[in-house]
Amino acid sequence: MTSAATECLLRMYDEHHELEDYQSGVPRWCTGCGDNAILAAVQRLCRDEDLRPEKTVFVSGIGCSSRFPHYMKTYGFHGIHGRALPVAEGIKMARPDLNVFVNTGDGDCCSIGAAHWIHAIRYNMNMTVMLHDNQIYGLTKMQASPTSPKGLKSNTTPRGAYLEALNPLTVTLGVQNVSFVAQAVDWIPEVMYDIISAAFHHKGLSFVRIVQRCPEWLPKLLEPWLHDPEKVLLLEHEDAIRISPSLAQVYKNRRRHDPSDLDRARETASGFDPIPVGILYRNPRVPCYEELRTAAGLRSTERIRKGLEAEFDKFTVWPQQAAEGAPAE
Amino acid sequence: MNETSLLQPPRNTVSPPSMPTGNKAITTLSEAIVEVISDSGEGAQRCGQSLGAVAARMGNGVWTVEIIPAEIRPPARSVAGASGNRIRLGARRITNGGDDTDLVVAFNEQVLLGRVRAGELKPGCIILLESMWREDADPAIAASYRQAYDQLVAAGYRVREIPMERECRAIVREARRGKNMFALGMLCNLYSLDMQLARDQIALVFGKKDAAVVAQNVKLLEVGYDWAERNLDFKFRIPAQRAVEPQIVVNGNTALALGILASGMEVCAMYPITPATSASHYLSDVFEKVGGVVHQAEDEIAACAFAIGASYAGKCTVTITSGPGYSLKQEAIGLAVMAEIPLVVVNVQRGGPSTGQPTKAEQGDLLTAIFGSHGDAPKVVMAAGTIEDCFYSMITARKIAETFNMVVVVLSDAGLATSQQPFPRPRFNEAWVAPPVDQSDLPAGAKPYDWESATGLSRRFIPGQAGGMHTLTGLAHDSLSHVAYDPESNEKSIHARSLKLAALQKTLKPPPVFGGESGDLLVVGWGSTRGAIEEAVESLRQEGRKVSSLHLSFLQPMAPGLKEIMGRFGKVMTIESNWCDRPQDEIIDETNRRYSALAMLLRARYLVDVDCWSEVRGQPIKPGTIRRVILDKLARPEESVP
Known part of the structure; x- marks a missing residue:
């Protein structure tokens, strides 16, 4: 597909944006909800990258996390449960010049929208996907989600969840064409910012799972991880996330992890205790679907006319009389 | 195979019209329906499509329908495996697939039986049947062929056995694949089609391959033509009305x-x-x-x-x-x-x-x-x-x-x-080609849903447009696209979205009535039944029946003026291909009868007593069937629109 000429024009003057240029309304999330931390990091990213608000779209599905676009002063698309990814793909296909972000929850992405998740990885369109994973359905009031730990008591599993939790990282890392996978936690905002920033700069679909707290339904679930820095495994690498000296004093459990090593990424991703935090995998050479599908040349009425007439020619039957003196088929 | 079940369902057998004898007379027809059927992959489709294209080039009206088996590769020689084309040729413009088939070319008797059992063949239909199976090495095949042949003849079909593959073998090594062009040649002869156009068609179809392939297929075509000329004692002609503009x-x-x-x-x-x-x-x-x-x-x-x-x-x-x-x-x-x-x-x-x-x-x-x-x-x-x-x-x-x-x-x-x-x-x-949407910057205070009160219309905001930033939502929302659960906002947005349909309806014109502007019966239809309904109505009008038809392109909103049109007819009914309960069923009455979709809509909207007739046989409804339905409806005097 091609772009309209107006999309190619550059603005010849500078614009600077402040945080307020990206802030809209007062978030209705609970105090202490991890969504607030993600919002703060993303608004900061928009400001630091000076993203033009009108050129930026946040797409979400349904759930607590999917309220996200309402709090951004950009374009937003708060659609239907599970379908944020295909909507975002359509937007990116039509307008590759837009910055496309997707905010989706563990129910939205890993349950009702799971088919789209797998295929979005495969399409590898250039967008940043944030999986807000609080391991519970929040908006519908506490039902087990696919990422709920086994044994978790919820309204639909009063005697404890029956199944082992699905690991979104290993699933994503198992899909052909995967190009960026990272994990962040809401209680280390500095690293979360660095990861989302790296995800934004990656060309292709960057998948960031953000393990976040749900103070309303699961206030104690992640407490052991919060209180014990040893239960966090920070992944650091000169090509990935660099840990600041102050953070390094708290988090001693660190590993040098090369983000180009897929096998090691899969192995590392499978753990939750300690929980790996950092960029697990990055491959900038995977082609993006929107580029594979882009035809050369500008789309014009004349081009459509020529294409259409060529097709009509294939199907035209000239009645004998008309054929005399008519152009050859 | 049961002796009596071969041709099920049983049908009235009509003694065949006598064949022309002696010198070949050319019978002029106003139309003919021809089928070419084979196992999958034997090229009947290509033969049928080419026949249609040649006739269209001559200026005949043409309607071709694919005959497609449900499976990708059904077993060879199976009743359910018929693959091919049904071609209706006419002296005038043809708008539908028509009624029963007049002539069939069949590459084996099993695919033919499928068509016979489906009731697609006219009584006395001419059948040109590949005869090689009669002497097949497999005695079971030979026996089933002979049995089918005998029963078809007994049922009054005019079956001609033709050694198609044998005739083709002189020209191509793989005669099974060449038969289709031989058949095309026969059909060109039987329907007096222009052979030069047929050669041109072959050049077009096989043009991507080398010249030798084209030459070989032209040869097959000519051999088929000559064979029919020498061996078949009938010939038809369908006058062509030459169009003056190109057709696709x-x-x-x-x-x-x-x-x-x-x-x-x-x-x-x-x-x-x-x-x-x-x-x-x-x-x-x-x-x-x-x-x-x-x-x-x-x-x-x-x-x-x-x-x-x-x-x-x-x-x-x-x-x-x-x-x-x-x-x-x-x-x-x-x-x-x-x-x-x-x-x-x-x-x-x-x-x-x-x-x-x-x-x-x-x-x-x-x-x-x-x-x-x-x-x-x-x-x-x-x-x-x-x-x-x-x-x-x-x-x-x-x-x-x-x-x-x-x-x-x-x-x-x-x-x-x-x-x-x-x-x-x-x-x-x-x-x-619609022009690109307006993406200029939006003025301060622009609302993404600035519903116009009379029409419900609002300007569309596109991402990338400065000043238009908002979050689109599937939740109830106000004109700013803010989530709004208050009663006023909810009603206002539902109201606006509904008004748009009315606004569109105001731009529509009443559809033209086919036939007279008033009369005894109006048949209303929608979708693909149009051609068959109008053909039936036209033929009945020629016989003096006061019947007209109305075709609806817009089902939602419906064009203005429909109630007035319906009011000018004694009776109104729809003919559709979706189920309606049959009044003759014992437990069906006015309190429980389910009407066909369009009839239900018309009744609900216009308070007109619209009756309906439907068929859900998986096939397009035939004009002959519609004629019968209309005559039946006209014949029932007790009903009328109140």
């Missing part, structure tokens, strides 16, 4: 795809489903040449969501599907309605519910199209009535979708999808 010959699905090209739409998102997919096959081949993309999504829901995303981002998008896929898209369609995103959805209907009859025609999705999705989800519903309509309806659909920021559903069906008919080659019009 395509099926309904190709016409849809060409319409998408012409509409200027850039993205088509789809998931494979019969019988819609061939439109996307063709589009995939040609769309990129004009800068378009066919996206094969991971499922029907994703296809619709992708289309919605692309439309939202400024490029009005189409998604193509059939019944089951249409059901899957309902939630996403509701989102497009709620958020007022323009979207074109094509539903090439098939038999339902559930998986139903994937390759068969039915008009079962009208009510789903109008009332589908949850809540109050007003959308525009159009139906293509002809193959030409399939082309133009895509251009109209896009225009309406973008003018009103609405979902436009276009209904076609398996009958239109696989039939071919010549229609005047469209002359390109720049207005087809």
